[in-house]
Every structure is written in C-alpha cells, then in structure tokens.
Amino acid sequence: MPHRLVPKLVIKRLPIYLRILDQLIRREVDIISSRELSNETGFTAEQIRKDLAYFGAFGTRGTGYNTMFLREKLLKIIGLDNKTNAVIVGAGHLGIAFTGYTITNNLYVNVVAVFDSEPYVVGKKIINLEVLPVSEMEKVIKENSIKVAVISVPLSQAQTVVNNLVEYGITAILNFAPVKINSPEDVYVHNVDLTNELQSLIYYSSAENERHMRLNQKSSEQ
Amino acid sequence: MPHRLVPKLVIKRLPIYLRILDQLIRREVDIISSRELSNETGFTAEQIRKDLAYFGAFGTRGTGYNTMFLREKLLKIIGLDNKTNAVIVGAGHLGIAFTGYTITNNLYVNVVAVFDSEPYVVGKKIINLEVLPVSEMEKVIKENSIKVAVISVPLSQAQTVVNNLVEYGITAILNFAPVKINSPEDVYVHNVDLTNELQSLIYYSSAENERHMRLNQKSSEQ
DNA sequence: CTGTGTGAAGGAGTTCACAGCG
C-alpha cells in the first residue's frame, strides 16, 4: 500500500463507503458512480473521488466504480480484509450494547473476549460470549496477538486499563471514558464521549443558532 | 449572545472545557490559565483562547480565567444554563446504556422520557424512569416543548422516527442508526455510528500506518 | 512580567473546473 499521509477525516469516511457498497452488492448493483454514492452518503461526489484517490484509481472513466472491486479495495485499505480480532473491556450497559452490536452487525470484526472486574458480572453471557475476569486479559490478548481494544470502563479505571492494554500489545483503542488518556506515541487512542455528543448537540437545538447549522451542514455526518 | 458563525469543531470542544471546569471547581481551584487547560484537554493553549474569543473576553490578562465565571459563561453559550429536557427513542441495550449514563452523569440534561415500540420493553425501568410506548411520544414532546431527542432504534425505523420527531417539534437529534437521515434544513441531525468508529480505528492498528497517526494526533480527541 | 486576546501566517480539507480516458 503506497500510503502518503491520509487525513483522518478521510479514514473516518471509508467505512461509510464500505457500508453503502455492501448494501449495493446485496441489491446486486454492479456499477456505481460517485454522483450516486454522493446521494447515498451525503458527501459530495468530488470528495468521494478525492478520498479514493489517496489510495489509487479504482474507477472506470465514463462508467463508474465496480461495487465488488471497490469493496475489496476498501477492505484492504482499512485493514478489514481478514476479520479483525478485538477485545472489549468493561461489561456495563454500554459494553454489553457495543459487544452485542458488534457481534451481530459488524461483519468485519470478531469480538474475541469481553472482560470485567466485577465478580457478579463475570460469567454473564452476551449473545454467545461469556464475560471473563480481567485477570485473564493478558493471556487472551497475548495468545491471540490482539491489537484492537474497546474500553467502556468507569472514568477512574480508564488510564490503568489503557496502561495494561498497551503493555500486552494493544496498538489501537476506542475509549468511551471521558478522560484524556496518556499513551505512547505508537498507540492510537480514539475517544468517543457520548455526554459531549449530547451536550454539543444542544447548542444547535435553539433557533438563534440556526444560521450556523445551515452553513456547516454538508459535512454533518459525524 | 452576539454570535458570529462559530465552527462546528469549536462547539464540540466547549463541553470538554466545561467538564474540566467542573472538576477544577470541585477541587476548589479558582483560577486557571489556558496553558493549564491545555494540559488537561490536549488542545493547544492558543486554540483554547481562540475558541473562547468567539464568544467574548472572559479572562484576566496576566492571571488566567476564573473557573466559576468561565463555567457560567460556557453553560450560557452551549445552552445548558437551564437543565435541558430530552427524550430517548429506542430502549435496546444502547438506549438503556445512554439513558442510564445521562441520568447519572450528565448534570445538565434531564431525560424526560424513554420510548420503545416493543410491548415487552414498555414498562421496564431504567434507574427511576419507566419506558413508555411510542404512542405517547407526541403528547410528551409537545406538552414539554422538548427540542432534543436521541434515537437508538433499528436502522429500518430511524427515518420514520425522525419524521415523527420533527413533526412534534424536535429541532436537534442525536442519531445512532447507521443511515443517512433526511431532515428539514432547520433540524440538526448529528450521527454517531459506533460500527464506523471501530472500523476506522482498525486502520490505525497496523504498524504501517503509524506515521499518519503521529502527525494527526494532536487533535485526536474525537 | 505574566498570560490573555488577536491579527497575520500557515496548514488542512473541500470545492471547482476541466483534462483525459473508456
């Protein structure tokens, strides 16, 4: 893969394209134009073409993109071409919701294990997966060479859990705890703070701020 | 409030500043500099000053910001000065998790009601809140003049639910369903797609992509 | 002399416009 520096915002859009392609393939659509992809995603056609151009030329001029071919390319680019293994730490409501959703809806990710420190949570079943005690975390991560983790633990435990995960070999973390996590340069931490999402939404709920929205709305996905 | 057009990215950072201020006030810290706020948040000090400058001059030169004063200002700016009412539609695991988290951790938002269409979910209790049938949605939203809604319903129902919410007077929606929602210009829809968050994370989990991370990491919050 | 507030410079990301290929 001949990567130049790819903007983060581009990477965040790739899975959206992937999802649309999966739908199109299910509907047996073979060819799609950037204009049509624009309608489905809300991003402009130029932006979609530019995004893909970071990685190569996948279309056919005058025709469009072959859906199956582009899907394969996107899977390779994102790194989903082999089902990616991941672990989830914290089996509260959010951890359970996320685990269940990932198992049933996320074709490209395999949840290897869910961990929790609370004894009364350990042993519970999420779909077909039993919650394991944190004491087994090291073993599971190392034995399976897992690189990706999701943490949905209380704020107070987040940094400690991250430190452990990093030590065991994790390189990318999705963090739901509302704290700034300190981590080595080569470990990528992505924060999703649901409280913030709701609070910043409220800014846009009052009529006075309407103008701002209109002018920003085009890239309102995420 | 003399708003000029305020960038969306600025608005997303305001709740983060608010959270830090709440923590500082709890620790009885009266004054904070943009440099110190930078350490706590990961954003640069200049950026923090610029963000606040969109709304006024709240600091004291040579000293810093009064935490209580700045907190009050931020609350007014975001629109959280009176506890904001919101409803949640969809009481699956994610809806339950989000509701519980909002009730117990989000000081500034008041969950008025949670709705679900499934008869076996209606009547369930989330903390102290009983899940209501969707048939009561119109009444509750209109009677309380609610403007903010969160939808955590299945993909197939998302657009219909949004159409109804808009009709009942909702102006800002946090959408967890992975679909492009069509809505009137004056209704703000913010999408959070957890599957996408995990998938795009995976791009950064492999060593080849390390370089990209480093150079993008400074604004890695969200 | 410290730390805010801000114009100016720089960088990142998006849109425009069109050349080029099927």
Added chain:
DNA sequence: CGCTGTGAACTCCTTCACACAG
C-alpha cells in the same frame, strides 16, 4: 459523450507572534 482523476482556487481551522492589560 460520461464520469473519473486531479491540479488549482478557495474556505476553514490552527498555529504563530506579539500587542496589551493587570
């Protein structure tokens, strides 16, 4: 002729550098 691929223009956001107030 249609739609991709892409330099160039533009817009938006961040960083720099410093004037200014306490």
